[in-house]
Amino acid sequence: MRTFVFAALLIQASVPSRGSIEGVVKAGTTLQQFLPNARxxxxxxxxxxxxxxxxxxxRFIFSSLASGRYRLFLTEDGFIRQEYGQRSPNMPGVSITVAAGQQVKNVVFRLDAAPTITGSVQDQEGNPLADILVTAARRTYDFRGRPTLTAVASATTDDRGTYRIFWVDPGDYYVSAGYAPVRRSGNDDETVRATYAPVYFGGVTDPEGVRPxxxxxxxxINGVDFRLRRQDLAQIFGLTMSDITRRPVAATITFIPTEDANVARYGTQSSLATGTFVISEGVAPGSYIVVGQSTSGEKLAGFTRIKVPSLPRFFLNVRLEFNRAVPVHGRMTMDSELVPDIRQSRIVLMPAEPGAPSPAAVSPLADGQFVLADVIPGEYFLTVANLPNDTYVKAARQGKTDILETPITIVAESAASLEVRLGSDGGRIDTAILDGENRAVSGxxxxxxxxxxRRHRPDQYRVRTSTDDGRVTLRGIPPGDYKLFAWESIEPNAYLNADYLHNYDGVGLPVRIGPGQNGPVQLRLIPAGQ
Known part of the structure; x- marks a missing residue:
């Protein structure tokens, strides 16, 4: 009996203690009403x-948690969604660290009511228009810092021509309205509605002239009203075919606008087994990436850019040639004999053409070998993430081409292997973020x-979010000269845009990074709206 009890105690002692996170949700920063049933x-x-x-x-509680770092998100109808530690809706929050057996208490969410955008849509004669799509978009930046408008919320008008876009986050929005008619059945005799040119609030199509x-x-926000004018939209006739066999291919086709000015949105189309497709209902003027993927047989894909002019009764023939996806082999090596564990690293190929399909990210094996599968021929930029310790990408080549300075070119016949060289002399720096009253700033x-x-190279930047104590450590930094910034609120990747960064260049803290430990330094917060 004593042996059994002793063994049970040993087993119990060997099981790691479980932790918990608990707290409360309150509605509003002034009323402090407790909010039930929040998710x-x-x-x-x-x-x-x-x-x-x-x-x-x-109140809420997450129990039986293993030790680790967690992120906590909250959503509730009618309130601004929130992540724990978040300073503004478009910013990341702060992770919660739970040690073995630790009970993290007093996590408090204070939710604010979410805004709503309302208005109406009429035709040129002042008649209400139903089934018009109204979209609220925000200015965002892609992985190269290129600005674009990204739709974040939408609504359709009712029979009175009115709409309500519920529960958006605070911020600046570009609101547009437009209609690309689509038959609701397969009946060819069904009447096609009149088409209307998509416009931004204020009656213009050029975002340079639009104020958010x-x-x-x-x-x-009331009174966001539109008056639409009729417009002849272009008819698109297309053919999808294999570039290998020169035979038709049944496929799905997607039209992706590439210009800020183009507020049109289109659903996925399909080509027949004969490879033909028709968008007779019309496509608004503008530039598009047309992306196609085969729906049967061998996995094929292709994309092309088209430009639709603003001309009456215009039609366009589109030929979309599909290629076989190819594997891209590569190897990751170190510039020293000491090789860290790189198996958690992630290698990504991002298409140079916005909207084009991207292959799945991969991790290298222990010996550094990796294979990116199903890469559609085209141009791509290389991204390597989650590198260990203070390593960084020191060089990368495809044959004789430096692929850190220029895109990678993938061709259908064969793709030259990628060689990624890691540097072991990366630097790190500890930074404390302070506000105007010298208080530590989290988030x-x-x-x-x-x-x-080097600002044209995203791999040279380092980005982190300050923790609860206002501190952050940046690691794996290529030695050289830099400037440090700490924003209370900034759109993701905005710092990669030269025009955006120019407005803040004078407030950055100059630092020189050498191998190993640097700093520490203190950095003043750039308040939201500055």
Missing amino acids: LELREGPGTPIIVRSDAGG IRVEIGRE ARVVLVPDVV
Whole structure:
């Protein structure tokens, strides 16, 4: 009996203690009413999130948690969605660290009412228009810092021509309205509605002449009205075929606008087994990436750019040639004999053409070998993430081409292997973020920007979010000259845009990074709206 009890105690002692996170949800920063039934989502890495809801008193608890770093998100109808530690809606939050057996308490969410955008849509004669899509978009930046407009919310008008876009985050929005008619059945005799040119609020199509609508916390923005004019849209006739066999291919086709001025949105189309497709209902003027993927047989894909002019009764023939996806082999090596574990690193090829299909990211094997599968021929930019310790990408080549300075070219016949060389002499720097009253700031976006000569290379930047104590460590930095910035609120990748960064260049903190440990330094927060 004593042996059994002793063994049970040993087993119990060997099982790691489980932790918990608990707190409360309150509605508003002034009324402080407890909010029941709010949805909370806890994530640790890419696995399945844990979801709970707050009780009648607004309380919540996540129990039986393994040790680790967690991110906590909250959503509730009528309120601005929020991540724990978030300083503004478009900024990342702060992770919660749970040690073995630790009970993290007093996590408080204070939710503000979400804004709403309302208005009406009429034709040129002042008649209400139903089934018009109204879209609210925000200025965003892609992985190269190129500005674009990204739709974040939408609504359709009712039979009175009115609409309501519910519960958007505070910020600046470009609101547009437009209609690309689509038959609701397969009846060819069905009447096609009149088409209307898509426009931004204010009646213009050029975003350079559009002023965004400022949406504040808890406000309802009324009077965002539109008057649309009729427009002849272009008819598109197309053929999808294999570039290998020169035979037709049944496929799905997607039209992706590439210009800020183009507020049109289109659903996925399909070609027949004969490879033909027709978009007789019309496509608005503008530039598009047309992307196609085969729906049967061998996996094929292709894309092309088209430009639709603003001309009456215009039609365009589109020929979309599909190629077989090819594997791209590569190897990752070190510039020293000491080789760290690189198996958690991620190699990504991002298409140079916005909207083009991107292959899945991969991780290298222990010996550095990797294979990117199903890469469609075209041009791509190389991105390497999650490198260990203070390593960084020192050089990368495809044959004799430096693929850190120019895109990678993938051809159908064969793709030259990629050689990625890692540097072991990367630097690191500890930074403390302070506000105007010298208080530590958590949730700030801290960005290390390289000197002007290297600013066209995203791999030279380092980005982190300050923790609860206002500190952040940036690692794996190529030695050289930099400037440090800490924003309270900034759109992702905006710092990669030269025009955007020019407005803040004078407030950056110059630092010189050498191998190993640098700093520490203190950095002043750039307040939201500055």
